Structures are given as C-alpha cells and as structure tokens.
Amino acid sequence: MMLQDGSTQLLCLTASSGVPLFTRGASKQLPFSVIGSLNGVHMFGGGQGVVLSGCETEGGGKVVWRVFQDSVMLIAVNGGGQGGVGCSREEEVRLQRLLENVWNCMVLVLGQDELANIRNVERLKRDLRSCFGLIDQMLEERQEGVLGSLTHCADLLLPPNPTLLQEAVDGFAEAADSEFGCLIIHGRIAAATEKWWRLAPQEVVLLSALIRSLSDSASASCDYPVFLPHGSPTVAHRLLRFQLLPGADVCVLCGPSPSLHTAETGLVGRFWAPLVETLRDCLAVGERCVPQAVNLRPDVLALLLINRETRRSVSSVLHPLADAPPPSKARCWELLKLFYIFSTTRYFTQEESVCVSTEESGPRGRANDFARGFSHQPLQCYLVTEECKSYALQTPQHQLFLLFPPSVPTFVLRTAATQTLSDVVAATGL
Amino acid sequence: MSQNPATGSVVVSDWHRCKDGKEYFNKILHRKKRKIFGLLESPVMPPHVAVDTVHYKIFLTGKSGVGKTALAARLTGRNIPNVHYETTGVETTVVFWPVKLRDSGRVLFLRLQLWDCGENALRRFDHLLPSCKEQVDAVLFLFSFTDRTSFDDLPNQISKWTEESAGRLVKLVVGTKFDLFMHCDVAQRDVRDFQETWRLPVLRVGGEVSNGLDDVSPLLNCLAEQLWHHDCVTAGSVGLQQETVTLL
Ligand SMILES: Nc1nc2c(ncn2[C@@H]2O[C@H](COP(=O)(O)OP(=O)(O)O)[C@@H](O)[C@H]2O)c(=O)[nH]1
Ligand SMILES: [Mg+2]
Numbered sequence: 001m002m003l004q005d006g007s008t009q010l011l012c013l014t015a016s017s018g019v020p021l022f023t024r025g026a027s028k029q030l031p032f033s034v035i036g037s038l039n040g041v042h043m044f045g046g047g048q049g050v051v052l053s054g055c056e057t058e059g060g061g062k063v064v065w066r067v068f069q070d071s072v073m074l075i076a077v078n079g080g081g082q083g084g085v086g087c088s089r090e091e092e093v094r095l096q097r098l099l100e101n102v103w104n105c106m107v108l109v110l111g112q113d114e115l116a117n118i119r120n121v122e123r124l125k126r127d128l129r130s131c132f133g134l135i136d137q138m139l140e141e142r143q144e145g146v147l148g149s150l151t152h153c154a155d156l157l158l159p160p161n162p163t164l165l166q167e168a169v170d171g172f173a174e175a176a177d178s179e180f181g182c183l184i185i186h187g188r189i190a191a192a193t194e195k196w197w198r199l200a201p202q203e204v205v206l207l208s209a210l211i212r213s214l215s216d217s218a219s220a221s222c223d224y225p226v227f228l229p230h231g232s233p234t235v236a237h238r239l240l241r242f243q244l245l246p247g248a249d250v251c252v253l254c255g256p257s258p259s260l261h262t263a264e265t266g267l268v269g270r271f272w273a274p275l276v277e278t279l280r281d282c283l284a285v286g287e288r289c290v291p292q293a294v295n296l297r298p299d300v301l302a303l304l305l306i307n308r309e310t311r312r313s314v315s316s317v318l319h320p321l322a323d324a325p326p327p328s329k330a331r332c333w334e335l336l337k338l339f340y341i342f343s344t345t346r347y348f349t350q351e352e353s354v355c356v357s358t359e360e361s362g363p364r365g366r367a368n369d370f371a372r373g374f375s376h377q378p379l380q381c382y383l384v385t386e387e388c389k390s391y392a393l394q395t396p397q398h399q400l401f402l403l404f405p406p407s408v409p410t411f412v413l414r415t416a417a418t419q420t421l422s423d424v425v426a427a428t429g430l
Numbered sequence: 431m432s433q434n435p436a437t438g439s440v441v442v443s444d445w446h447r448c449k450d451g452k453e454y455f456n457k458i459l460h461r462k463k464r465k466i467f468g469l470l471e472s473p474v475m476p477p478h479v480a481v482d483t484v485h486y487k488i489f490l491t492g493k494s495g496v497g498k499t500a501l502a503a504r505l506t507g508r509n510i511p512n513v514h515y516e517t518t519g520v521e522t523t524v525v526f527w528p529v530k531l532r533d534s535g536r537v538l539f540l541r542l543q544l545w546d547c548g549e550n551a552l553r554r555f556d557h558l559l560p561s562c563k564e565q566v567d568a569v570l571f572l573f574s575f576t577d578r579t580s581f582d583d584l585p586n587q588i589s590k591w592t593e594e595s596a597g598r599l600v601k602l603v604v605g606t607k608f609d610l611f612m613h614c615d616v617a618q619r620d621v622r623d624f625q626e627t628w629r630l631p632v633l634r635v636g637g638e639v640s641n642g643l644d645d646v647s648p649l650l651n652c653l654a655e656q657l658w659h660h661d662c663v664t665a666g667s668v669g670l671q672q673e674t675v676t677l678l
Contacts, residue, residue: 109518130550133515217499217521218466218508220543224519225555236555239519245468259561260520261487268469276470 008095008139010102011075012128013039015067019121022128025139030077038063038075054092062088064095069116072106074099090341094150098138101149104206104229105134112233137213144333145287145315146187146212148205151340153306153313155208157188158428159282160291164275165191172271173252176240176263180253185282187212188289189312196253200230201311207239207251214241215249223260226253244272248279289316294427297416301388301403302332304340305421307430309397314430325405327387332403335388340401343392347378348399382413391417398425434631440655441529446643454481454528454537455643463641464507473526473539481528483539486657489562491587492572494549496580497606497635501572502544504639505646517548520558529654540654544570568600568657574607575636578615581605581624588628600656602631604649609636631656 009026013019018039023029030038042065045052054064060080067073076095080088106115109131118124138149148155159165165183169191173181179195189208196204206229214222220243225236240263241251250272258266272279285291296303296318304315317332327335380393389404391413400421404413424430437443445451457473458465467473475481490498500510502523525542545562552558571587573580584603591599605621607613625632633649 127550127554130516130518130548132513133518136513136515214521217503218506218523219502219521219546220467220469220524221522222519223558223561225551225558238557243468244470246466248468256557259564260522261561261564264469273470279470 007079008098009077010098010135010139011035011038011077012102013073013075014118014121015071015073018043018073021072021121021125022132024132024135026077026079035075038065038077039073042073042075054096056088056092060088062091062095064092064099066096066099066103068103069112071116071118072103074102089345090338093341093345097150097152100202101138101206102135104202105138106131107229107233108206108210108226109134111227111236112229133213134210137209144330145289145317146208147304147313147315147337147340148208150337151304151306151313152201152205153311154201154204155188155289156312156314156430157185157190157282157285157289158291158294158314158430159185159190159278160285160293161278161281162191164278165282168271168275169193169250172250172267175267175271176252176254176258178252178254182207182211182251184208184211184215184249184251185279186247186286187215190282197310197312199228203228203230204311207253210239211241211249211251215243215247218246219243221260221264242268244268245276245279245283247283287316288318289314290424290428294424296423297420299404299408299412299416300420301327301405302336303403303420303424304336304401305424305430306399307397308394308399312430314424314428331387335390335403336401339383339390339392339403342383342390343381343401344399347381348392348394380414380417382410384410389413393417393421395421400424434629435655435659437631437652437655438532440532440659441651442532443651444647445528445530445651446647451528451530453479454539458526458528466506466508467524467526469524472541473528481537481539483526483541484658484661485541485543486567487543487545487565488568488570488653489545489566490570490572492574493577493580493583496572496574496577498546498572501570501604501606501635502546504635505542505544505650507639507641507646509639516550517546518551519555520545520547520551520562522546525650527650527654529651529658531658538658540650540657542650542653563594566599567660568602568653570653571601571603571630573603573605573616575605575616575634576607576610576613581616581620584624585628588630600653600660602633602653602656603628605632605634607636608634 007026009030010024012021014021020035042052052065056062062078062080064076076098078091078095110127114124114127146155169181169183170193173179173193180193182192182196183190222241224239226239227233227236237253239251239253240260241249242264243249300318302317304313306313317329383390388406389408389410392401398421400417402417402420446455457475472483490501492498494516495514499517503510505525506523523544525544527540527542528537529540530537547558547562569591571584573584588601621632631652633652635649
C-alpha cells in the first residue's frame with residue numbers, strides 16, 4: 001500500500017465523472033493514477049450492477065467507497081499495518097462511519113443543494129474548502145473521550161446540579177426566540193432543550209463537534225450558518241454560540257433574529273451570570289463526565305453507557321492512581337472504542353448499531369451473517385486480552401461497555417457490570 | 431472628522447513595561463500567559479482600585495487568507511493556526527487591555543471585541559455583514575505584505591466604509607505577515623505613500639506569537655488611542671465627559 005501505516009486518506013470526487021474535488025488526511029498523498037483507479041473500479045462495479053462498498057489489501061490496508069445523493073463519491077483509504085487500530089472488520093466500520101460523518105460535515109456547512117446539483121465544479125471546489133476544518137477534526141478524532149462520531153449517540157457530561165442548568169437553558173433559548181438550546185461543557189452536552197433532543201442523533205453529534213472546534217479556538221461568541229443534514233438540509237439556520245467560561249459554551253439554533261450582538265448583550269448576562277458557580281462545579285466534573293458523588297467500583301478502568309432510546313451516552317476513563325499500571329488513559333479510550341465496535345458488529349447487532357446503516361450502500365453483509373448464525377440475541381459478551389478484560393451487556397434500554405484490569409478474575413465481570421449499570425442509572429437517571 | 435492623535439499623545443505607550451502598570455496587566459495574565467476570559471468574566475481589581483471598563487466593537491476586514499483569524503488569535507496571545515481554515519461564519523474574540531490616559535493619569539480597561547467573518551460566508555449569507563456592522567466602533571482593514579492585491583484593494587474597501595459611516599468610525603490599517611520578508615510584495619515606500627494619502631495609521635504584525643505583551647502593545651495602544659480620542663470628540667460635541675474635553 002502506498003500510504004503510511006495506519007494513516008487514513010480521504011478522497012472526494014464527483015460521482016458522475018470522477019473529477020477530484022479534494023483530498024484530506026495522510027501527509028503522503030496517493031498518486032493521481034491510484035485515485036483514478038479507485039474511482040474506476042467502483043464505476044466498473046456500478047456498470048455490472050454491483051455496489052462496491054469496501055475491500056481489503058494483502059498488507060492489511062482498507063478501502064471503502066460511498067456515493068451520496070448520486071452526486072459525490074467519498075473514498076477512505078487506510079494504510080493498515082502497525083499503526084492501524086484493531087482488526088480489519090473494526091477498521092472497515094470505522095471508515096464507513098467516517099464517510100458518513102464527512103458527508104454530514106459537508107452538508108452542515110454548504111447545504112445539500114450545492115452538493116447534490118453540481119453546476120460549477122471549480123466553485124464547488126472553492127466552497128468545499130470551508131469544510132476542511134470540521135473534516136480534519138473528524139479524521140484526527142482529536143478529543144479523547146468523545147465517542148459520538150462513532151456511536152452516533154450524544155456525549156453527555158452529567159452535571160452535579162442539573163435542574164438549575166436545565167431551567168437556564170430553557171429560559172435562555174426561549175428568550176432568544178429559539179426552541180433549540182444546548183449547554184456544552186468540555187465538549188459534551190450538560191443540558192439541552194427538549195427540541196434539541198429531537199434533532200437526529202447524527203445532527204446532535206455533529207453540532208457538538210462543531211461547537212467543540214469553535215470552543216477550542218477560544219472565541220467569545222459565534223454566529224454560524226448551519227444546515228441540518230436530516231432536519232433542514234436546504235435551509236440554513238443560525239447557530240449562535242457563547243463562551244460563558246472557558247470550556248463552557250451555550251448555543252441556540254435560531255432564525256433571523258436576534259442578532260448576535262443583541263443576544264450577547266441582552267441575554268447572556270441575564271440568564272447565566274447568576275449561575276457562574278454552578279457552571280464552575282460543572283466544569284470541575286471534568287473528563288470523568290460522571291459526578292464524584294456517583295460511586296463507581298474501583299476496579300473499573302473505563303466505561304461507556306448508552307441509553308438506546310434517547311441516543312445519549314456517557315463515557316469515562318477512570319484513573320484513580322497517577323502511576324497506574326498500563327494501559328494508559330489514551331490507550332483506554334482506544335480500547336473502549338475498539339471493544340464497542342467489536343461488540344456491536346458481532347453480538348449487539350440491532351437497528352441503531354454501527355453495522356446497519358440506514359442509508360443506501362452502508363456496510364451490511366458479513367457482520368449480519370455472523371449474527372444470523374445465532375438463534376438468539378446475545379445480551380452479554382466479554383473479551384479477555386493481554387491488556388485488559390472487557391465486558392458488555394445490554395438491556396432493552398441500555399448498553400454498557402466496561403474495561404477492567406487483567407488482574408480482575410473473569411468470573412467477577414458479570415456481577416461488576418450488572419452492579420455498575422444499576423448504580424450509574426440510579427444515580428444519574430440516564 | 432478630527433485629526434488623528436499622534437502616537438503616544440493620548441495613552442501612555444509601553445505602559446505594560448512600567449512599574450505602575452503591573453498590577454493592571456497582571457489581571458490579563460495567567461501563569462505568564464494571556465488569560466482567556468469567558469463572557470461572564472472580566473479582570474477584577476481590588477475594591478479600592480476602581481477602574482472603568484469601556485466596551486468597543488471592532489470589525490476585521492480583508493480578503494480570505496489575509497490573516498484576520500490569526501490577528502484575533504495573536505491579540506489574545508493564542509498561537510496562530512498554521513493551516514488556513516476558512517472561517518465559515520462570524521467569530522468574535524474579546525481582548526481586555528488596560529490603558530493609562532496621559533493627561534489625567536486615569537486608568538481604563540478597554541474591552542475590545544473583535545468581529546471576524548470569513549469572506550466566503552459573507553458572500554453566501556446576507557445577514558452576516560449587517561450583524562457585523564451593528565453598533566460597530568472601529569474597522570481594521572487588513573492587507574498581507576505577501577499579497578499585493580490585498581494592498582491595492584485597500585482604497586476601495588476604505589471608501590466603501592467611509593461613505594456609509596460618514597466619519598462615525600475609527601479606521602486602522604494592519605499589514606500582516608510582515609515576518610515573511612522573503613516573499614514581501616509591498617514596498618515600505620508604498621506603505622508610506624498610502625499613509626500620507628489616506629491619513630490612517632498603518633500597523634505591522636507578523637511572526638510567532640510570544641507570551642509577552644511587546645508584540646501586541648503597539649497595535650492595541652494605537653487602537654485604544656484612536657477609539658478614546660474619537661469618543662472624546664463625539665462626547666465633546668454633545669457636552670459629555672467634562673474631564674476628557676479639557677484633554678483636547
Ligand atoms: N507567517 C505568517 N503567517 C500568517 C500570519 N498571519 C496569518 N498567517 C497565515 O496565513 C494563513 C491565513 O490566515 P487566517 O488568519 O486564517 O486568514 P483569514 O482568512 O483572513 O482569517 C494561515 O495559514 C496563517 O497561519 C503572519 O502574520 N505571519
Ligand atoms: Mg478566518
């Protein structure tokens with residue numbers, strides 16, 4: 001493979017004629033001839049009535065294709081090898097998710113019309129540059145501990161004092177003539193209006209990603225035109241974002257009024273100044289995302305809890321000791337993601353899970369074949385590796401994924417998982 | 431419109447280096463770096479040192495890639511991104527800056543809110559420009575020393591704003607990427623000529639962002655001076671702000 005190990009390159013071409021629109025990722029670009037061939041082989045399949053969605057190279061490299069709106073083709077290429085994470089099935093799922101997310105980024109910034117009806121390729125190429133910031137963020141998956149782009153569930157931070165914040169978000173949104181309001185702490189949702197939760201899960205995740213990138217730039221406030229890939233792909237709304245404190249952002253989605261200036265000078269102080277201390281308490285929860293008051297078993301290394309009905313999730317890597325033995329914090333996040341993909345592609349294969357995409361030509365096939373081999377729906381699964389022990393369980397309402405140190409006896413895992421589920425759910429209402 | 435004040439005639443230049451400025455500048459620093467303020471925060475002085483804070487809205491304009499977003503980052507002490515990502519909407523940045531008025535010795539905190547909007551976004555969405563213009567106090571016209579066309583377009587840009595605002599606005603020109611002298615496309619003589627014709631201050635920025643205040647103080651002091659002077663002239667004409675009228 002011509003890419004460096006483990007690095008992912010993203011190609012975007014027009015679907016009809018294969019004109020390259022942009023490439024992102026990987027320091028060493030694929031030669032033009034290879035890009036042409038990748039497009040060609042997909043087109044050849046199309047001519048034969050076959051949709052080519054993915055393939056694997058001998059060296060462990062992966063290529064996935066996907067056409068959106070019969071207009072834009074996205075191809076993701078991963079070099080495989082040492083740096084690559086997980087085995088090839090996990091990698092394919094990751095890449096398919098990436099393509100979907102990248103498309104959503106493109107719609108968010110440019111709207112669907114411009115992408116679905118390409119009139120002027122040169123102009124589109126120029127406009128697409130506006131999406132690179134978000135797309136690169138998706139490629140790099142910079143922020144540790146934010147799993148939404150993979151799970152398509154909103155990443156939550158559970159605040160110690162939710163009622164006050166909820167009231168403030170509701171009141172603030174209403175005063176800004178909006179039904180859609182959201183408070184983001186450390187890049188995760190701490191409170192949101194009822195309507196915000198009615199947005200498509202992918203949109204909630206995408207908006208969180210956008211707000212994170214804006215928040216990283218440390219700007220004080222923003223007025224960003226956004227298209228909602230599912231709810232409003234052709235009409236832009238305004239995303240107003242205000243940085244209340246560093247790491248704490250409040251946002252509303254609104255129409256033509258109020259102006260940024262009016263909202264900022266008239267509303268921000270009125271609703272949020274009385275809550276500075278509450279916001280600081282919320283910031284103090286930090287990357288743990290679960291308030292200290294929630295007792296977690298000391299032997300849990302990391303957890304991801306998903307509410308399957310509301311599409312919300314909370315995840316946390318718990319490193320009680322500074323000099324804790326490996327795996328490191330970063331590796332725990334990596335392992336948690338891999339174990340999530342592992343479980344959801346092999347065992348917990350339902351509608352909403354990763355392997356079944358609702359749109360055309362998503363990755364189906366083998367994962368489902370594997371699941372069909374069972375006469376029943378697995379409820380729990382575990383995996384023991386050299387690095388850690390992992391345990392997942394699901395109920396009609398929840399999925400829980402846990403990592404434990406290798407020293408924990410395997411027979412304890414089930415009890416520990418069941419107990420953690422009921423403890424966290426009881427304490428947080430998630 | 432009144433004559434622009436001479437540099438250093440209204441506020442004390444290099445006040446950040448003076449001993450008596452220290453306690454004020456410490457409030458905008460945190461562990462020797464610039465402190466980031468959320469909208470709910472501001473520098474807090476002890477109760478016996480009452481300082482007024484004056485708010486200003488400043489719009490950054492200039493073609494895509496000229497360095498608007500980088501300037502906003504620079505003025506708040508953040509590193510400038512080395513990849514150019516288009517700004518796809520309006521982003522504002524808040525800079526607190528203490529100044530000491532030369533005549534009265536009075537100290538003020540300026541709260542400068544910089545409004546930065548990507549050129550493409552301005553073109554695609556009609557509502558953004560009016561929002562940037564709403565109650566704006568100053569415009570910074572940016573050109574890049576590495577891009578001649580951005581310099582040549584300045585008169586055009588400036589007259590557009592002059593017609594509309596009829597002298598209500600403070601205007602400043604900022605030349606960016608001054609560090610890239612190897613690729614310099616705008617001669618110093620051209621800048622001097624421009625300055626004489628238009629009678630606007632031209633400031634130069636470039637290079638790595640340092641933690642110190644030396645890099646940003648000429649620009650921020652110049653802006654402060656223009657804004658305060660402008661306010662005084664306006665206030666003078668309607669008989670407000672007695673103490674500053676004497677200053678003219
Ligand atoms: N060397 C150098 N590069 C700069 C300077 N200002 C901006 N840049 C670079 O120019 C590019 C565009 O800057 P940006 O601020 O994003 O432009 P904008 O479109 O006007 O917001 C970025 O890659 C910056 O790193 C500067 O003063 N010196
Ligand atoms: Mg910009």
